[in-house]
Amino acid sequence: MKKILLLNLALLSTVLFGQNVVLNKVVKTHTNDDKVFYKINPETTAADYLGEVEVQGFSEQDAKVFGMIYKKAKEIGANAFSWKPFEEVDGSLTKFEPSHYKLSLFYVQLSDFPKEENTVYFISSPYKKQTISINRDKKDFEPRSYTKINLDAGEIYTISTRKLLGSTIKIAAQQNQPVQYFQLSGLAVNSNDDNKPGINFKSGDIIRLEQSYAQFLTTIYHYFK
Numbered sequence: 001m002k003k004i005l006l007l008n009l010a011l012l013s014t015v016l017f018g019q020n021v022v023l024n025k026v027v028k029t030h031t032n033d034d035k036v037f038y039k040i041n042p043e044t045t046a047a048d049y050l051g052e053v054e055v056q057g058f059s060e061q062d063a064k065v066f067g068m069i070y071k072k073a074k075e076i077g078a079n080a081f082s083w084k085p086f087e088e089v090d091g092s093l094t095k096f097e098p099s100h101y102k103l104s105l106f107y108v109q110l111s112d113f114p115k116e117e118n119t120v121y122f123i124s125s126p127y128k129k130q131t132i133s134i135n136r137d138k139k140d141f142e143p144r145s146y147t148k149i150n151l152d153a154g155e156i157y158t159i160s161t162r163k164l165l166g167s168t169i170k171i172a173a174q175q176n177q178p179v180q181y182f183q184l185s186g187l188a189v190n191s192n193d194d195n196k197p198g199i200n201f202k203s204g205d206i207i208r209l210e211q212s213y214a215q216f217l218t219t220i221y222h223y224f225k
Helices: 002-017 062-075 211-220
Strands: 020-026 048-056 080-084 100-107 119-123 130-134 137-141 145-150 156-160 168-172 180-184 188-190 200-202 206-208
Touching: 020 062, 048 062, 062 211, 080 211, 119 211, 137 145, 180 211
Parallel strands: 119 180
Antiparallel strands: 020 048, 048 100, 080 100, 119 145, 130 137, 130 156, 156 168, 180 206, 188 200
């Protein structure tokens, strides 16, 4: 009886999650201990193509999906990815579809990753509409959306959730300051786990994200200005 109950729970979990991640092509593997998993444009970044992973089905559990993709990528030594559109019969490329997509997997020398400095990305929750202000300029976020700002030297940016007792942060441009990513009022993650960045949850109004997971979100979410 106990075994039947456990099997039923496992099947129910699979149905509720409803997403499958498959490593469906392996061209080669690469031996490395890199923990990063960054988004690249393979047309402008020197990269060694290793294979591809396919995601089937939709889920709002983005951190769980990322963890599954990350695990598959590390099986072949990938530390970079890019979205790979499907090709139609007439040769045209499809638009991104969150319920079915492929990611190409690569190995990139750490020194070859493009640098993005004094740029800040703001990523919405997957669940609800949200509004923040950036220096009193209102930004309305649809679920599963993101935008970015480039920081001007000498200016201090105040970002607020526009809520009573909500979060407010201040950021400013600095010399050689790496790109930053923040998620709004949703579940967020960090890279405390050396093997699976993006699996540890935190909560709050404005959360700083680990870069690998944040760049995955900017792949599966839509951009707005």
